[in-house]
Amino acid sequence: MKKTIGVAAAAAAIALSLSACGGGSPASSEAKGEINYWLWDANQLPAYQQCADDFTKANPDIKVKITQRGWDDYWTTLTNGFVAGTAPDVFTNHLSKYPEYAAKKQLLSLDDAVAKDGVKLDSYTKGLPELWVGQDGKRYGLPKDWDTVGLFYNKAMTDSAGLTAEQMANLDWNPKDGGSYEKAIAHLTTDKSGKRGDEAGFDKNNVAVYGLGLAGSGSGQGQTEWSFLSATTGWTATDKNPWGTKFNYDDPKFQETIAWWAGLIEKGYMPKLETTVGASLADNFGAGKAAINTTGDWLIGQYKTYKGVETAFAPTPKGPDGKRASMFNGLADSVWAGTKNPAASVKWVEYLGSTACQDVVASKAVVFPAITSSSEKAAEAFKAKGTDVSAFTTHVKEGTTFLFPIADKAAKVDGIMKPAMDAVLSGKKPASSLTEANNQVNDLFK
Amino acid sequence: MMTTLTKQQQDPAARPGLPTAGKTARKGRLRRLGDLKMALFFIFPAMIGFVLFYLVPTIRGVYLSFTEYSILGDPTWIGVKNYTAMLGDELFWNAMGVTVQYVGLNIGFQTVIALGLALLMHRVAKSTFIRGALLLPFLVANVIVALLWFWMLDYQIGIVNEIINWMGLPRIAFFGSEQWAIPTIAAVNVWRHMGYTALLLFAGLQSIPNHVYEVASLDGASPTRTFWSITMPLLRPVMVLVLVVTVIGSFQVFDTVAVTTGGGPINASRVIQMYIYQKAFGESDFGYASALSVILFLILALVAFVQMKFLKGNESDLD
Incomplete structure (x- = not known):
């Protein structure tokens, strides 16, 4: 019959704490292999699948496996994954969740990569990149989209x-x-x-x-x-x-x-x-x-x-x-600190945050990508479908947005x-x- | 469990622990020791499961209840702080109150309805089809049952409210209003479990020997009198077992709440399990959640003990 949640939780906790000790295997510095990517919005899955295909075409050594999970299951599964060592290498992150993950050292800082690979932070819509700089001053995500x-x-x-x-x-x-x-x-x-x-x-x-x-x-x-x-x-x-x-x-x-x-x-x-x-x-x-x-x-x-x-x-x-x-509000892609494949993961995050991928997302007219030029393309794609989205873009144009607390x-x-x-x-x-x-x-x- | 109970009643000689002379007792003990190896061999597989999935987690749960633990990172020992915090935690007391209210409604209605159904099964509905049909709701998964009723009882588009509206009565926010949330959840679970509970009681009814009823009818006892003087007393061991099992299950209500109200509106349906879940998996406060679980465990143990002790669940009036 029913078991007490407490017992189940404790059982899970034990299993988790046992496997957490095994996280010390050497991380690969080469950008190859398979990486796991999670997102929660089923409407956006086709766009990101295409990004993944394009990405693998350009980097034949890296395969991206995308998993979509509903919002309700997403965060508990993710947290359990952190502890069990089975969390995805890269995942879609939310502003209300990432502070805790950063504080618990579950996110990989992207500062080095941004500096080394010359990611143009000013190509993103103003205000978005800074949302993902943690209390410790480190960057934990590259913006992917915004909403009003x-x-x-x-x-x-x-x-x-x-x-x-x-x-x-x-x-x-x-x-x-x-x-x-x-x-x-x-x-x-x-x-x-x-x-x-x-x-x-x-x-x-x-x-x-x-x-x-x-x-x-x-x-x-x-x-x-x-x-x-x-x-x-x-x-x-x-x-x-x-x-x-x-x-x-x-x-x-x-x-x-x-x-x-x-x-x-x-x-x-x-x-x-x-x-x-x-x-x-x-x-x-x-x-x-x-x-x-x-x-x-x-x-x-x-x-x-x-x-x-x-x-x-x-x-x-x-x-x-x-x-x-x-x-x-804006979403971003983050890399899990425990990834076995940081090089490939960072590369995938950079691709997700690039014009190439965000233009693909824009063309599907589901959300507004974080890159300003891609966002304009999304507005055109909406228009082509017969939807006037100026009610949402006006806030960005006129600077009447305020940040998610x-x-x-x-x-x-x-x-x-x-x-x-x-x-x-x-x-x-x-x-x-x-x-x-x-x-x-x-x-x-x- | 059911079968052993009934067997014991039918065959009083099989009851262990009868007082015997010293010699035979010693011999008996030796024989029992001789069986020990074999017994352990058979118990072993179940033992692994018990130790791995019940004993160790329970002990660790008790340990965690004295710590602050967010699952990411290591638990820190904080002594009884979780327990003292609980005393002043309004939400905890609210959760206990809500849970008791739920258990009262759930067990009250479920037992009475199940007993009625069991009597009907025993006396009237002899067809296996009808008896089987009573069990149907129990064969559907809890979450499915909850969602089904959640939609049927929806305020705007649920069929029940459509009917209520059609009869000219005001719509009822079954899951949305504070007064209705717990009674509704209790009713849904009564609907699901009554067939199963009735089946258990029905088995108990069948174990009451027919000759007792024959004597009663010879003495000219009315059906009501027969029910209160024969059926109820002789059904007691089964009834106590059923009550212990259903009360424990009822205290642990979670899935129905989780997929419908999620504890709301405000705090009206935040039962203790829901609160534990929210603390642990919502707020990553596994230490405090473990402490809550330990308290729930103690309460359930106490409830079961009291029920067994005062309702004399391990004795039968048949002897």
Whole structure:
């Protein structure tokens, strides 16, 4: 029957610690052999498979074996692999995860290679390469792509509500009354009898279409949920970024933003948090249950696949500072410190970070590659498919991005902030309760 | 385990430990020692598994519970700090509360329903097909069952909510609301396990000799009276075994939570196993997670002991 997890974990730990001792075999300095590469996004697999084929053509001595694993399994399998000595030589890395791996000395520093092979760091979109420089000043990854967030809206609904694409692209927001952003959301909300959210007699308990969809409370980052709003108030998650050690969830600017956002539920413009368990934000949009979704550009492809729904894109609203904002997240490829084949691994990472590979990725129109010129090619590839992605690229062009908060102990911060944010959003606690959660978070760094 | 129990009841002579005179006892002990080699030979394969996968990991788990260990790197000895931290850990107490709530609902409903089913199987449904059908949910993997219900009970697109809506009632966020999450998870697991539990109880019912019932009916006892005065007392050893096994299994609920709510909403369904998993594999805090596991282990041992002791699970009223 069922075994206790503790026992299973301990068993795994033993097996792992035994094999960890065997990691001392000499590393090959020649760039040849087979290397393993992991990524989590199945949509990007074809592009990277082509990169691998091209790479092997140019370097017949090196074979690249690509494994794709879903996000949920990816990180635990990777951690186990580090300990067991079976981790991939090269893998796609995330900003929320790499600080811990770097601190635990699991990542190979790429500084020597970058210097020796003359990798042009300035060919990447500004700000991206620096994200991967650890607290110790060493470089642990070469950027591969970036993402921003935007408004995904149902064109048929905005048309029938009399909102033009231009209006949608020029919304403004403030935490007091929500600005024209809230007006649009209210107007797009309809109840079962067809009354709009801003009309008299609107029945908020029988909503047919919500103006704004809800994915979840966003935990401590709110990347696609609220960070694009809170940032326009001048709020930042940490005292400095990267490597902040003091969090600012007690700031009234932040709490006002969250209070306004949670208030949409009370007004009937956004679904209750409890209804989001199980349902995917995108699928509810596809089913016509929400007019606007705020989410990231990596989902453009998925939103385009819903039959009978025409999805259009608008940039995030302008905030009290008169500017838009979007979190700027970027992935990179890192080399595992325990690789048997560092030379070939570094070579593969450099190829992944080169124009040759990133142009291939660009041509598939799934994500925006990190190299500026490749990113422009991706925008053209999207355009060729009939998708206008300017809502996402505008942040990079106008410099309205801000960085994903990179900090140590991300998993523990998340463990505190997720329940705390859930409590506020479900109406159990006021936004001011986040001050207490903030104290708990800051205690982690004492 | 089931078979040995029933056998013991049918054949009281086979019960060991009957008081005998000194000489025979000594002879018996010698004979038993003579069997030792053979016994060890047969136990050996199972022993390897036990030592390798249970004993050593358990001991190491206990050791790790006194350390700070992030899996990458070596464990550092910190004494009882993990345990003292647990006392002040609100999430731990919340997890214990949630788990107890789950166990109460799960075991309560499961045992009553299973007993009803077992009686039906015993008295009414003699067809092997129907008896087999009751076991069907148990033959489906836990995670599949959980996902199946997760979709059927979905707030927006689940068939159950469609039906509720069609009847004109408000939709229910089964997995999403704090009040419903644990009862829903408990109900899903009751649905999966009741057939299996019923089968165990059914085996127990079959071991009750028919003549006792015949005497009861001759005395003109009503069916209710027969149930409470004959069936229940004579079913007790099996019932206790079933309770011990199901309560222990119930305390360890994990998969259903992991694939549905993941511990939410807020902290409403973060059962103890889920909390251990999150601490160990989410936050890489293997030391603290081990300490939690040790506590869970102690609680389960205590629960099993209390059940066996006070419900007299190793004695039968048939003697």
